[in-house]
Amino acid sequence: MSEVEVLKPDRPVGIVGYGAYVPRYRLPAEEVARVWSGGHGRTPITEKSVPGLDEDTVTIALEAARNALARAGDVDRAQIRAVWVGSESHPYAVKPTSTIVAEAIGATPATQAGDWEFACKAGTEAFQAAVGFVGSGMARYAFAIGADTAQARPGDALDYTAAAGGAAYLLGPADESLAVIEASYSYVTDTPDFWRRAHQHYPSHGGRFTGQPAYFHHITNAARGLMEAMGTRPEDYTYAVFHQPNLKFPRTVARRLGFTPEQIAPGLLVDRIGNTYAASSLIGLTAVLDQARPGDRILLVSFGSGAGSDAISLRVTDAIDERRDRAPRTEDYIARRKPIDYATYARQRRLYVMK
């Protein structure tokens, strides 16, 4: 294998605005256990977010994007030349989520719009592409959004964690940014850990196979590849955010890579909102940016089944302090919380057959 080279755009690129969204409803994991395991067994998280009846990936992506625009300030909508939404739960099989979002934020018609798919990596895949699109000079601004309303087979291990949420990033010139992209690196192989065939409601997964050869292998190699090529070490980062399908995996991978619990705690939201799939690591990053200070460095590593990871190294700028409070913080959404029981959950996820 030749020496790893990091990804770096010709022109410096950064995050001009970021925004999160988490729905109001929570399903406690104990509720899932009550219905499916007689209340026995350990639960992987405390509770997960559940979308309301009138919410889907479009509405979630849109509110996150509006928050990102509020933080960005006075951005000419005509200069947003891409609106890219990564998700595994686009409302339509054919008809883009991204055109609806682009229309609603006023970015149409002179824009790219596209939906990205790569399980939980779809959001950071769009992010990487947006960095390239801005960094090449083709666009002044580009939107990368990860949003999901994830479905799991009722009673399956994933029923405890499959959640809903979104995070949006407006990429633009580094000198307008609240955090600049230092470099990134992606690591992808053909690994069958989790999948859903066409026309199937629920995904299938490889059980224990989802751990070592999938999650841990890809995150570890993406993070190490990036840090070795950049010459950085875990202690150079104030924060690290990893894809978080449960509480155990990100804690374990952080420890193996040499990060401390303190470095990952601010971005580790899974215990309180669940696995938001394409938004998982990206929404963790919004919570980190909500409290980061100028000069802080952040390592973000996503994971998507199938399988691959994007590792991105960021440095926060002085602009963070004045922009942060132009939109709700991620914790504000997490604090807005209405617990529901499994029967209500089943209604909100349309699991009852009505005709």
Next chain:
Amino acid sequence: MTLAGTWRLRHQRYQLQGEVCEKCGSLIFPPRDVCPECEAPAKTPYTFSGRGEVYSYTTVYHPPAGFEEDAPYTVALVRLEEGPMVTAQLTDVDAEQVEIGMPVEMVTRRISAEGEEGIITYGYKFRPVLRRTRG
């Protein structure tokens, strides 16, 4: 509503886009191309902030056809901070929490879906203003 009719209203529905009367300055929602105050033609688009308060409301337990899945839900007359009154569903709120004068903000949500096969219509609803903490 027809596909074309829904499509023509998308800016009004997604962005709360109305009109401003160039003659007397009235802000108009929904857009009607003629100023209700001075009857001058009014076609200049104006995007409302989405902030307002509940003027009156009612909770619907027996919904009309097409909205059965959402019941019960609360419909409100919302007075926008710019002045116009809008009729819309409230969302992310329990019926017993709603009160006259409650501050609300616009969100875009699913309004209706034509079964499993038809088009999904998105549009404005209002929710209680999100409580915010500042660090």
